[in-house]
Amino acid sequence: MQAPIISSVPHPGPAVTAPGAGRQHNEQVPLPPAVDAPREVYATPSLKEISWYADGPEGTRPLVLLHSINAAPSVFEMKPLFEHYRAERRVFAPDLPGFGFSDRSDRPYSPELYAEAINAFLTDVVKEPADIVAFSLTSEFAARAYLAAPERFETLALLSPTGFSDRRLPSGGVGKALHRVFTLPGLGSGLYSLLTKRGGIRFFLRQSYVGEPPDELIDYAYATSHQPGAMHAPYRFLSGQLFTRNAVETLYNKLKLPVLVIYDKDANVTFDLLPGVVESHANWRATKVEPTLGIPQWERPTRTIAALDEFWRTADATTAAQER
Template sequence: MTRAKRRSSRSKKGNHNAAHSTHPKGAATPKRAKGAGTPASPAPATKAPSHTNKGGTKQATANPKPAAKKVTNSGGAVPLPDAVAAPRHDHVTQDGVRINYYVDGPEGGRPLVLIHAVNAAPSTYELKPLFEHYCATRRVYALDLPGFGFSDRGDRRYSPQLYSGVIADFVRRAVGEPVDAIALSLGCEFTSGAALREPDLFATLALISPTGFSERNLPNGQGQLAKWLHKALSVPLWGSRLFSLLTVRPSIRYFMSKSFVGKVPDAYIEYAYATAHQPGAHHAPLYFLSGQLFTTAAYGELYSKLTQPVLVIRDRDPYVGFERLAELMADHPNWTEEQIAPSCGLPHWERLAETAKVLDRFWAANSAQPEPEPEPEPGPAPAAAPSVAPTPADPEQAP
């Protein structure tokens, strides 16, 4: 090999090494976290101005024109976009559980808090139509419950007590004032539990297709059978495969088609698929599948004890029975029911205008604003007291 050719060979070798290393010689290469994917490069967003609410948590003020959805790659198989186009924040409960929430809309009235359902792939997206409708006129908060969305998905014990405690903590410490709450399906049980913990902070409850009213007695969710079933489902050999089968697009579409009268929106399927393919996505759903997230006696332990005004919105739901609802309403005048038909568990997706009308009527009947006290009718003016000279206590003081 000639000298010129040797120089050319060394030059190409040096360029090859440079192309495969971005660190100087001798520098440590940072290690990627286990299970982490390649971070996405979202477009820079303008930071919204912040304010401090009554609970002491800093939050961004509402944007009149929210920015485009951010897409985050949290190490999952697919990137996860924001469920709604609104500022997104974290709240850490006093027990150390980190939850994600969205907030938007003008302040001034009673805040609205939205709680999604629980299934294999739930998130705030389930309540997206209600969030977008009401954030134009009032302050709206929407939570990703632990194990879902952008909230902590750690391998912990998930239970009704965990969820009701998280919701109560959020309203008490992040919102800091009484709220109207809307919950969906199994989220209704968790929200009712939170309202029993903090009755003064939940002014009204609107429950869309709530669980817990079926005549069939559920097995004890905290019993040995449920715990054994969860242990069996958690075996990686088949537990992960079962979850994978439940969260492929055709499976999601099949199960969601039962909750829609018409066609399931493609965007709904895509978001459910994305949120179900994030790290730790299987932990909470396996507790759901084993029955441990249901309150066995929700009728007596939760619903019958509520003292707030409660609205039930329902029609027919292939996953939920309402046989005992009439029985409860007969003995509890604080409960009302509205049927929005035809719907199959998600009326706010297919009949939003009717759902909003029902909600607005319920809130108007249970307004937070006290009625003005009537002004007293004018009466006759009191007679003036006669002028009497004071009597001196001592004769020597007389004039």
């Protein structure tokens, strides 16, 4: 197996264009760094290029922040947590495949690919067990990654996670059919352009934000969605192919590590099955951070940070008691 390649990029670095193949759906927009921190590129033959940011004191237990999956996600979604925690611990934030400065080529993005990317990053870059914070759909990928390599995880915190709704997902056949429609010449690019106009981004963020979403969130979502190949991974998301059917049974019920869910209301998902999971698993806890509509780390950062800190303190105390 070929060894991964890790290389640094200039810091803070100029606004540049993210790598990846594919015809651009709209005008090309410079993409600045998502956070003001050193950025490096990690590459393997199977995963291609994965860009990541890291900062904070060496020798502390690592914290890994995983952004969501949607039409225009990025590490910028995790910026409030990155900026807070880098003062006290080593923090890593990768651009997941298909987003940010990572490879955006046209390939079969799947839950398995994202779980592989998370575990490869933990193994080859972080190199020691870490606390993981995953946002929205990426919660499912993080759970899948843990089941494949539990030794890489200390704890898992899920921000407004998917997979707890009692609504049935479309079948795999429906998802593939939708993906074929999205990739029809002209039709898919037109739909993606419509979704990622500033007005469209503002509309969707308003559904997920108490009050008016900050302009900086809208600006970065616009920039990251206007890069070469930016539509490829979102097409898989929009067609429903990145969700896991019966995620509670398939993924969440099998987790053995300390798990925290931070939630309230969410315009896109429900938490119908969450109380049953928490009640039947001693390693799970849930904290309602309100009022929020799906982006607690931006809407209520102080309360979100307090919930994370309390979770880690409790998890460490429990582990210490078990070891005595």
